[in-house]
Amino acid sequence: MKRLAFLPVMLSAAAFAGPLTWEQLIKSAENEPRYQAAEKRAEATQSMQGLKLWDKLELRYQLDGFSFAKHDFELRMTPKSFGEGSANRAATESAQAYEKARFSVERSLLLYDRYERGVRYVLRKKINEINKQLMQVNADRIEVLHLKAGSTTFNPEDLMSALEKSAALKADLLSDSTALRDAELKMKLWVPDFDGVELDTAFLPTMEELEKDLAGGVEVKEDFPQIAMARGKRDSEVAKAKQDVAKGRDYISHIGVGYSLQIESLMEKYKTLDASDVYGTGQYSDYREDFEKETGCKSMLNCTGTADVLVPDQDNRKTADKFFVNLAVRLPFFDSNKDSDLRQQVANLDAESDYLDKVRDVNQKVARLSEEILALIGQWKVQKEYAEQVNASGFMEQFARSAGSDPLLLLRAKESSLESDMKAVKLEYDIFLHYLALLDYAGGLARTGVANHLREGLK
Secondary structure, eight states: OHHHHHHHHHHHHHHHOEEEOHHHHHHGGGGSHHHHHHHHHHHHHHTOOOOOSOSEEEEEEEEESTTOOEEEEEEEEEOOOTTHHHHHHHHHHHHHHHHHHHHHHHHHHHHHHHHHHHHHHHHHHHHHHHHHHHHHHHHHHHHHHHHTTTSTTOOHHHHHHHHHHHHHHHHHHHHHHHHHHHHHHHHHHHSOSEEEEOOOGGGSOOHHHHHHHHTTOOOOOTTSHHHHHHHHHHHHHHHHHHHHHHHTTOOEEEEEEEEEEEOGGGSOSEEEEEHHHHHSSSTTGGGHHHHHHHHOOOSSSSOOSEEEEEOOOSOOOOTGGGEEEEEEEOOGGGOOOHHHHHHHHHHHHHHHHHHHHHHHHHHHHHHHHHHHHHHHHHHHHHHHHHHHHHHSHHHHHHHHHHHTTOHHHHHHHHHHHHHHHHHHHHHHHHHHHHHHHHHHHHTSTTOSSOSOHHHHTTO
């Protein structure tokens, strides 16, 4: 019963499953965890703010004595160091540029894998078709050789060579089927729900279009993803060194504004004092005037013994006197900052050197790839021209007349044409591999909103 319950679900899934297309294969890159993680990092950094009003803000409290009558509250701010604001803004901007370029690099790599796998599948199918035709030509040759057995023109070595070639072609056909199956399994990891593969060669640009795209050369620009990422890393390191130097310029340690609170209900109302407590260094010297008013004593000479002194139970201070300001300034006279400046210069030079190395590397690889692609296209033209010449009807008729009645020569001409086609297809695969690598460096694969990056090219 459970198997029958799952049957409609399986049938519906099979009904919705369709053949794999180029559009689905390319779109699958957005479902990769690497793609989503890079996209989230880029979005998170774009929302970063470099504005920072202060370095630290704190509320401080002090209790004066355990009578809990006096309390001090202070709002203390640690200001930014001199130059820290510009360093923080530079660090934020460089981090945003770096993550944006990093996302482009990740997207380009993921699309490269899919285009490479699709191109390999399409061209391997073409190779498989050519191998099948070569297999048929070789089978015809073996049949003709068997018919010529016993004649004066029969050569047993030709038959042996044909049989050996038949075995080699069978191995090639087996290799083709294995490669096609592996390619389908790989693409199923990216697009699990598809039934069959509909990747055609019409999606790929022609050799003439590629040659035209590369005719004017490739100019290396600063917006190439790897160069942009290297520039973002350089700027980040420079900004970090600038931040380290700015942290040493904290000449104002803190600025505070406080309020002194006295709770009248907790203050002592009467206190028995000795004259020495009032006129000496005792803690009640603040109440000397009250003591003189109450006792009439003007000095310790005419005041002996003790007296009851009225201690004020009200906070009679002015409102302005209840506030206080706290300021701390660091003295930099004996603090040299030359070491920090030297470290910043070294960091800047190292970062600039790494950036220039990446620019030089990209320049060399782009130039080499474009040259190799044009050279491979030249070889491809030679092979295609020969195959077209052999397949031309006039050429075949002329060759048939010169060959007389020997069908082996006609079979060799057809085989030669197919072998030339095979070489051309293999050259196409090498050309597309080089072109995909070139698009990866140039940022062609990192573009969004493009349906066919191969045909869009380096525009």
